[in-house]
Amino acid sequence: MIFKVIYQESSYEVPIRERSKSLYLEAESQKDVRKKLSDRGYNIELIQPLDEAHLEYEKQSEDFKLENV
Template sequence: MIYKVFYQEAKDSTPRREQTRALYLDIDAQTELEGRIIARQLVEEHTAYNIEFIELLSENHLEYEKTHADFSITEF
């Protein structure tokens, strides 16, 4: 399952929509909730990012992201 993680690069500054970034993770999980938990743990262990939201991408949404966004799977 591919998850899109929205984040701010610094935890110590006020979040601003214009500064929100995204990364994509391929998570092997049994449920959507388990995948969100694993994604959050991975990002928190390997970065100092302030996580705003984690979203499971549907097949259609994933295809859209591949063609319209700076899409690449992040590996830790």
């Protein structure tokens, strides 16, 4: 399953919407996503599973890139 992760680059940052970033990751579960990203020190705000329709919509964005972890 593909997940969209919205995060801040540092776990010490206060979440501010304008500075939030997103990435896309293939994983088994939300717990698996957190495990794969644990070494990056991100402040994860949201992990959203993408259904097929939402994934197709996200793929239309120029920022869509599936992370390799």
